[in-house]
Amino acid sequence: MRRRFGITAVALGLTALSVMPATAEPVGGMHAEPLPSEFLWGVSGSGFQSEGYAPDSNWSRYADAGKTKDTVGTSVDFLHRYREDIERARELGTQVFRMSVEWARVEPTPGHQDPAAWAFYDNVVAAILAAGMRPMITLDHWVYPGWAFDRGGWRRDEMSAEWLANARRVVDRYAGVDPLWITINEPSAYAFQEMQVGGLGPADLSAAMDRWVRVHREIYDYIHAAQPTAQVSSNVAYFPVAESLVDTTFLDRVVDKLDFIGLDYYYSMSPTDLSYANVFSEPWNATVAPDGLYYALRHYAEKYPGRPLYVVENGIPTENGPGRPDGYDRADHLADSVYWVQRAIQDGMNVIGYNYWSLTDNYEWGSYTPRFGLYSVDVKNDPNLTRVPTRAVDAYRTVIAQGGVPARYTPVHPSTLCSLVDALASCARPVG
Structure with a gap:
């Protein structure tokens, strides 16, 4: 999950807001056809954000330098409670459990592999399989070893070879x-995150992106050599309005080595709603209009015709608990989001899966204040780290069991008047 976004993307969005008239009409409710039986339901998470007891890494260094509000500490202790959390995912009916194998944990010093760390990930993968689910493994979820940070991190060309070896x-x-x-x-x-906390400077950005393009392309081929039928992607953080421009920096350069387009969608934008700026400091005050998910999916369905689409992350933030200032409930947001996925498929988009972010609350890149979990965990105040189910737990279980929301479902959140999620296209061509 990404909590902070690039200032450049927001600036581009506000420029578009200033020139785009609010002329489109709101969208009414329509039939939502059931999802196909092969559709994949999942939950997403990352090792660093949920495992706790984090080894030395770039993010340990950022915390030590006072660049974060909270330190990781125990997080939700997935390190020791992974079996019970995987069982919670199984009880939802999910088929996919997204995790990451943390480089900083398995290679704490250069060239030294930690057998206990590898055994932990072996056990996590085995538990996912035993629960009847398929792992979705992330190779890099923004965290790398402290020794790599000391050497300069992604500022160095040698980082590519070190990353690929792991x-x-x-x-x-x-x-x-x-x-x-x-x-x-x-x-x-x-x-953008590395720039904000000091892992990269503005002058390093272009070269770092070149390195990510290179390592993605190389590891894609390596994966397919080991697993010929593999499904490999690099998920996109969807920036409303600006995504077409952002795509040019990475996605357009690797699309020939993507088996599906992985999409992460959270926030909306329109000429009458400037709340997107709150993503920087108060994400629970940023609008999460789920009809924007439809436009984000359509953006890629039209840009890369025939390429499968997978919603790798989607969720809603609250502040230190279950409620939001706008009163929008997590269970309603989840059902609304699934409705728009169903509408996308109904309109011919090849959407193959949906992951909810996240199974439990976790460490949101410097802070425990934003909460995204189906299960709430008060890390800072509850030493037992109790998993408290939100209403969204039953909502997701029901949605999965029924293959989506009912045909006559009407979204709780109204459709956006002149959505600008896909810049002018989403406003000029609102979903009917």
């Missing part, structure tokens, strides 16, 4: 269980 070990170990793969989580947001 990624190949992960592939060699787990390709045999037929996972789905995410190579690099949200490269565009990765770059």
